Amino acid sequence: MLWHRVWLETRWRFLIGLIILVCSAGGSVLAYPKVMALLPLVPSMQDGGELGRRIQEAAQLARSYRGYIWSQWYRQMPVQMGTLFAALLGTGGLLSQSIGGGTLFTLSLPVSRARLLAARTGAGLAELAVLAFVPSLMIPLLSPAVGQSYGIADVLVHGVCLFVVGCVFYSLAILLSTVFGDVWRPLLLACAAGFVLALVDLLSPARSTFSLFSVMNAERWFRAGQLPWAGLLVSVLASAAMLQAAAVNYARKDF
Amino acid sequence: MATDAPVIQTIDLRKTYADVEAVRGLNLRVPASSIYGFLGKNGAGKTTTIKMLLGMVRPSSGEARVFDLPADGADTGVAIRQRTAFVGEDKDLYDGMTVEEMTRFTASFYPKWRRDLEERYLRAFDLPPHRRVKALSRGMRTKLALLLALCRGADLLVLDEPTSGLDPAMTEEVLQALVTHVSRAEATVFFSSHQIAEVEQIADHVAIVDRGRALVSGALDDLRERYRRIQLVFDGDAPQPAFRSPGVERVRRNGRVLSVLSSAGADGLVDEARALNPVSIDVVSVTLKEIFLDTVAGENAVED
Numbered sequence: 001m002l003w004h005r006v007w008l009e010t011r012w013r014f015l016i017g018l019i020i021l022v023c024s025a026g027g028s029v030l031a032y033p034k035v036m037a038l039l040p041l042v043p044s045m046q047d048g049g050e051l052g053r054r055i056q057e058a059a060q061l062a063r064s065y066r067g068y069i070w071s072q073w074y075r076q077m078p079v080q081m082g083t084l085f086a087a088l089l090g091t092g093g094l095l096s097q098s099i100g101g102g103t104l105f106t107l108s109l110p111v112s113r114a115r116l117l118a119a120r121t122g123a124g125l126a127e128l129a130v131l132a133f134v135p136s137l138m139i140p141l142l143s144p145a146v147g148q149s150y151g152i153a154d155v156l157v158h159g160v161c162l163f164v165v166g167c168v169f170y171s172l173a174i175l176l177s178t179v180f181g182d183v184w185r186p187l188l189l190a191c192a193a194g195f196v197l198a199l200v201d202l203l204s205p206a207r208s209t210f211s212l213f214s215v216m217n218a219e220r221w222f223r224a225g226q227l228p229w230a231g232l233l234v235s236v237l238a239s240a241a242m243l244q245a246a247a248v249n250y251a252r253k254d255f
Numbered sequence: 256m257a258t259d260a261p262v263i264q265t266i267d268l269r270k271t272y273a274d275v276e277a278v279r280g281l282n283l284r285v286p287a288s289s290i291y292g293f294l295g296k297n298g299a300g301k302t303t304t305i306k307m308l309l310g311m312v313r314p315s316s317g318e319a320r321v322f323d324l325p326a327d328g329a330d331t332g333v334a335i336r337q338r339t340a341f342v343g344e345d346k347d348l349y350d351g352m353t354v355e356e357m358t359r360f361t362a363s364f365y366p367k368w369r370r371d372l373e374e375r376y377l378r379a380f381d382l383p384p385h386r387r388v389k390a391l392s393r394g395m396r397t398k399l400a401l402l403l404a405l406c407r408g409a410d411l412l413v414l415d416e417p418t419s420g421l422d423p424a425m426t427e428e429v430l431q432a433l434v435t436h437v438s439r440a441e442a443t444v445f446f447s448s449h450q451i452a453e454v455e456q457i458a459d460h461v462a463i464v465d466r467g468r469a470l471v472s473g474a475l476d477d478l479r480e481r482y483r484r485i486q487l488v489f490d491g492d493a494p495q496p497a498f499r500s501p502g503v504e505r506v507r508r509n510g511r512v513l514s515v516l517s518s519a520g521a522d523g524l525v526d527e528a529r530a531l532n533p534v535s536i537d538v539v540s541v542t543l544k545e546i547f548l549d550t551v552a553g554e555n556a557v558e559d
Binding site (some may be wrong): 001004005008009102103104105107108109110111112113114251252254255 | 272306309310311312313329330332333334336337339340341343345347348349350351352359360361363364365
């Protein structure tokens, strides 16, 4: 029943995220023929700076369907929206239940705080896994409609990378939710952390191959067919550490 | 009716928030099967004490034990809450759930959940099963919180200001439901209140707390038996005596009248008072309200 309670609290955030990501994935697939038609019109920019380089790179990648899907979808939408919704799912919980009521009622139940946090984390991670895998599955399902195919292995790898790195932002939001009593500060701080990381990537492209977002969009898998093991491991460890810190915070907290 | 083994015991319990001492060395002993009124002004430390008993707040020092288990342990806290029902002052429930969902949710945590009582109270309290908690009136919300507490099959009911914000009719209904339930279920009730009348109405034991300390505690009948007011009237201005008899709680001087509140009967004090040559000596019994007001206003104080 604790899972049900978490579901009631987070279902709208989850469903909105799912709808946005599914529509975005489907839209990217269905837009492929139009993008292909427009591709010859992309001018050859030799001196367009970073923006020109990116446009040229996207045009280059779009010459293959796999490259198009990666550059137009995996590289952008799940990374941005995945980060946002991972943080959104992680906010709330025991401290901020005062918004919807029930903090003292929950604490009066014969359940340890560790179990309360475990139920919340478990339910949130399940929702995050759905957000990571289900929109991706739309791609192989809809690809035949535009005369293309997309490998399930790619879907699974991207899903795993999205999920594991999404867990970092989810865990950060959970940890911040054990510190702040409202839903906004944890959300804003988790998103701000994502924004800073993205800014570092932008300002220092050389380092971006080692960045969290590079792991999240599985760039290494796309370009070299190798899984970003080190990045995934670091993400798992960081998430575990933040969840452990959240559990310690919960255990110490006076309500 | 009450047995010797305490259901709740606190020993020199303290809780400090930053520089505020909410509870200052509280000693309580709540007998089994009693209805224990925890009486105090707003801010006396009642809610903090209750939260410590339920493991929601960790004591700064001292000890809180419920069913002889430490209240601040993670595992023992769960064991305590398995046998305890709680109604918070704000009737803090899940606003997004319906009455029926709230009931099913709560029932899932209690193997001894009383389905028969649930049906009875749903009818008696006239609670609409499909209405959301946030749409319930204050009174309905209190009734739902009470239903969720009473149906758990709990050995201990901990109620924090259960009637706060209710009109007199609703207050009476809630108190009657409580008394009826306890008389049938052999449970212990520990309830906080700043309403002296309701404590006097249903409690058989009471503790009066002020600024985090218990000033008076014991069986209500025993308190009524022990507490006496001795009124001395003099020809001229009343003297400022230093009584040696035990149990002098408060001495108040008002012109020719000296009023002494004693917590140890009146016999010794009357003998001592006669030596002051008053015109008259009256010994009167005191109400809980008088005990409360006098003890909270100050211990052993001599007032002009």
